[in-house]
Amino acid sequence: MQNEYEQAIDRAVEHFRALITQQLERENKMEEGAVVKDFASMKQVVIGLVPGDGIGPIIFDSVRQVMDVLLKEEIASGKLVLKQIDGLTIENRMEKQESVPQDVLAAIKSCDVLLKGPTTTPKGGTMESANVALRRELDLYANVRPVSILEENIDWTFFRENTEGEYVLGSKGVSIPGKLAMDFKVTTEAGTRRIARAAFEFAKNNGKTNVAIVTKANIMKKTDGRFSEICHEVARDYPGITADDWYIDIMTANLVNEKIRSNFQVFVLPNLYGDIITDEAAQLQGGVGTAGSANTGDEYGMFEAIHGSAPRMIEEGLGAYANPSSILTALVMLLRHIAMAEKAEKLQSALQAVTTGENAVHVTGYREDDTCEDLTKALLKALQ
Numbered sequence: 001m002q003n004e005y006e007q008a009i010d011r012a013v014e015h016f017r018a019l020i021t022q023q024l025e026r027e028n029k030m031e032e033g034a035v036v037k038d039f040a041s042m043k044q045v046v047i048g049l050v051p052g053d054g055i056g057p058i059i060f061d062s063v064r065q066v067m068d069v070l071l072k073e074e075i076a077s078g079k080l081v082l083k084q085i086d087g088l089t090i091e092n093r094m095e096k097q098e099s100v101p102q103d104v105l106a107a108i109k110s111c112d113v114l115l116k117g118p119t120t121t122p123k124g125g126t127m128e129s130a131n132v133a134l135r136r137e138l139d140l141y142a143n144v145r146p147v148s149i150l151e152e153n154i155d156w157t158f159f160r161e162n163t164e165g166e167y168v169l170g171s172k173g174v175s176i177p178g179k180l181a182m183d184f185k186v187t188t189e190a191g192t193r194r195i196a197r198a199a200f201e202f203a204k205n206n207g208k209t210n211v212a213i214v215t216k217a218n219i220m221k222k223t224d225g226r227f228s229e230i231c232h233e234v235a236r237d238y239p240g241i242t243a244d245d246w247y248i249d250i251m252t253a254n255l256v257n258e259k260i261r262s263n264f265q266v267f268v269l270p271n272l273y274g275d276i277i278t279d280e281a282a283q284l285q286g287g288v289g290t291a292g293s294a295n296t297g298d299e300y301g302m303f304e305a306i307h308g309s310a311p312r313m314i315e316e317g318l319g320a321y322a323n324p325s326s327i328l329t330a331l332v333m334l335l336r337h338i339a340m341a342e343k344a345e346k347l348q349s350a351l352q353a354v355t356t357g358e359n360a361v362h363v364t365g366y367r368e369d370d371t372c373e374d375l376t377k378a379l380l381k382a383l384q
Ligand code: IPM
Pocket: 121, 129, 131, 132, 275, 306, 307, 308
């Protein structure tokens, strides 16, 4: 018996050694830095369209129609090229046993930016989430999620670290069956510095005066402890901006505390906390169906709906009631990223106009309310 565990420990230690080596290599590469793409000076921008699965193709049908109208001239002149990329579906991924099949990844890498629908992540097993794989493959280190509630003067922007933390080795844990299981969390110097920099730069460029650093550094002492320290180091370069430490538990409470929540502006936080709290924030704004999400790196950008593929909606025959607002908001963010701010504003105000006020279209995912198509039609009319 003893021997059996010792062998398992030896295997785990070997595995751990390989993981540390890989992570050190990743950190070294990050330190070298990359060339930042300048969209404003590009003659042509290739947008990859990846519908995903579940409700993905349904909400994509909506966003595609909107793009054809909103970006008509740019598509006609060749300034924008839309490239449909199929094959990022759970069926194809399972069949090929690859979280992002090689040919799909090659097609994705030939684009400048991506608009991506939700992709199903199998629970357990070894198949990695396609999102996580793409964020890593394209080095999309900043997950930027804005949430606003106009009536309450809430304008939050979350900077979630997107390539490491609890996610980078999420499929590479160790276990001794029947006894124990361990996963690993990784925080690197360069990885933290670049997300902190992104958050403070955003604050500076958007007139924000405070950044909340959200961790659980009292418990995750090594990783979150260092994350917080590095954020404070970066903060020193931004004299007009204050930086406060918060623990993730109290911050989740703060977001539902109406007395203080509008004081928060910009948040910077490790991957998993960012994942969780941005769903909470999106729900406060009107549901996860309403929030868009930008995944950006120095070279690529991927813009997606914040929610998952909602297989339950498909099973229950509710696909037609899926809300396209989230992917449409992702398109707004994509357009801003590629220096097409005017079109972004146009879409954002049209979306705002058709989803608020007396004749508002309400897509809630329930049968008694409006459908994806109702919203699309109203939006296309508003854009004419
Ligand atoms: C998100 C999603 C993903 C994540 C899933 C689908 C892997 O929840 O983008 O927030 O956990 O990051």
